[in-house]
Amino acid sequence: MEQDIELLLDICIEEMHKGKSIEECLAEYSQYASQLKPLLQLVEHIEALPQPAPSTEAISSTLINIGKEIAQLTITSETPVVRGKKRKTISFFNIFQKPKLMWAFSAALLFLVVLFSAATISANSVPGDILYPLKLATEKVKFLLTFDSEKKAELRLTFSDKRLQEMIAVFRQSGKLDTTLLKEMLDEAKLALEGNEIPTDKASIFAAKLSHVNAYQKDVLEKIRPQVNPSSRQIVDEAINMCDMRSRWMRRMMNEENEISPEGLDSTGSPQIMPRSKQKSNRRQWGPGCDWMR
Amino acid sequence: MKSVNKDLDDDILLQLLVDVKADDTKAIGKLCDHFLPKVYRFIYYRVKKIEDAEDLTSEVCLRVLQSIQEQKGSFHAWIYRIASNMITDHYRRRAVRSTVKSIGDSIEEIDDHSNTAIELLEQQELRQNLSQLTEEQQQVIVLKFIEGYKTDEIADVIGKSTVAVRAIQFRALTTMRTMFNEEGQRRNEGKN
Incomplete structure (x- = not known):
């Protein structure tokens, strides 16, 4: 019974x-x-009942511990052992005769390995995943540790591409368009140009990259547009137009690099042409004066 | 009824484990991403403090990583067994295992910014009631109704037959029902 x-x-x-x-x-x-x-x-x-979730601090702390563990395992597995004893090797580490320096170097090395491990672990996460905040934090650290303005601009383009990939992943999972990611994708591409000084000799190469990125983003958005909820299509259309406009302008800039005004587009939407005599030499500020974003 | 937590497909999990065993850090990330919240929830309802739940979750993840090469059979069973052992060790370390009942009297307020006060109260109430069940009953309730495992899967995790799991489940729910009824009565008396 x-x-x-x-x-x-x-x-x-x-x-x-x-x-x-x-x-x-x-x-x-x-x-x-x-x-x-x-x-x-x-x-x-x-x-x-609502489900409890670990705090971001706890997740970060866990990942750091995991990173340390991976680092430890990597170091242990790479230390050659002969008949139970560590083999005496002549290596870069032997340069440090002083234990304090050795410890400092080891700590720094460990920190880098931990950072790298944490970044790799969270690389494929998307919004909603518990590792996503770590991914964004890693990007910020990477950006802050980059001092060269050209590399900073390149990083911005990478971040823009990542937001696009995440937006696609989220769209595939849920069938919904994440407009925040779309906006961030556009913003990062904008900041790649606006926030950094690009040396004049690299300007046309960078313009080519930006043109390519914007054209690619436009293609992707056009492909997903038919599957997007009709209420979100207007946003997608605006984004497609923006990418198209940016791509066209960058292509033109690439071709006429020395003649285009950094003041941006004229009233018809075409890039303004500035006489060579008015252009600044050496490094060009592709900064706030560049009004190519609406 | 809310849908219970979905699990990875067996094939995906198997491939993931192969990659993790080959030291693929991205696979480790995916595995953590999937199991960390599950392990946390499993521990959350069975310990006194939220900090303990977070620390133990971290320890379980590390233990999993350290001994992943030795893992055989059902991964779910293995990971929850590790978590269970950790919880047991945790209480043993604090020498309170024999007074598990007293935990219910001193469940701490949870400082979790992600939940509303009512949600927290409900979670606390469940934690409090769960803490008065036996260890096996707690495991069955959390695995079945928080994690959404089937009876045969739980039998695999706790090493009992499905008949035994059903009996544990029935007794646990009956005990909890009594506790909820008593609480309801107390509340009504308080209002009057």
């Missing part, structure tokens, strides 16, 4: 997990309904 009700309770729970209501389950086992009902209601209550 007791085994019967235990089995019936389990069957009802499985049925509820498949979508049946408590009443539907009880209808099949009406003779046990009075016993089963309060237990099934309790199950429903427990399953409706």
Whole structure:
């Protein structure tokens, strides 16, 4: 008798997990309904509770520990051992005769390996994943540790591409367009140009890259547009136009690099041409004066 | 009814484990991404403090990484067994294992910015009631109703037959129902 009700309770729970209501389950086992009902209601209550999630600090701390562990395993596996003893090697580390310096160097090395491991671990995460904040934090650190303005601009382009990949991943998973990621993708591409000084001799190469990135983004957006919810299509259309305009302007800039005004587009939407005599020499500020973004 | 937590497909999990065993850090990331919240929830309802839940989750992840090469059979069973052992060790270390019942009386307020006060209260109430169940009953309730495992999968994790798991589940729910009823009565008396 007791085994019967235990089995019936389990069957009802499985049925509820498949979508049946408590009443539907009880209808099949009406003779046990009075016993089963309060237990099934309790199950429903427990399953409706919000689920706890670890804090971002805890996740970061765990990942750092994992990074340390990976680093430790890597170092251990790479240390050659001969007959139970470490082989004496002449290496870069022998340069440090002083233990303090050696410790400092080891700590710095470990820190770098941990950072690298954490970055790799979170590389494929998308918004909603617990590792995503770590990915963004790693990007910020990477950007802050980059001092060359050309490399900073390149990083911005990389981030823009990452946002696009994430937007596609989210779209594939949920069928919904993440407009925040779309905006960030456009913003990063904008900042690649606006926030950094590009040396004049590299300007046309960089313009080619930007043109390519914008054209690629436009293609991708055009491909996903038919599958996007009609209410979001206007946003996609605006983004497609923006990418197209940027790409065209960059192509033109590439071709006429020395003649285009950094003041941006004229009233017709075409790039303004500035006489060579008015151009600044040496490094060009592709900064806030560049009003190519609407 | 809210859908229970979905698991990775067996094939994907198998491939992931192969990659993790080959020291693929991206695969380690994916595995952490999937199992870290599960392990956390499993531990969360069974320890006294939220900091302990976070620390133990971190320890479980490390233990998994350290001994992944020795892992055989069901990965779910293996990881939850590690978590269970960690929880047992945790109570043993603090010498409170024999007074698990008293935990319910001193469940701490949870400082979690992501949840509303009502959600936190409900979670706390469940934690409090769970802490008064036996260890096996706690495991079954969390795995079944928080993580959404099936009876045979839980049997695999806790090393019991499906008949035994059903019996544990029935007794646990009956005990919890009694506790909820008593709490309801106390609240009503308080209002009156």
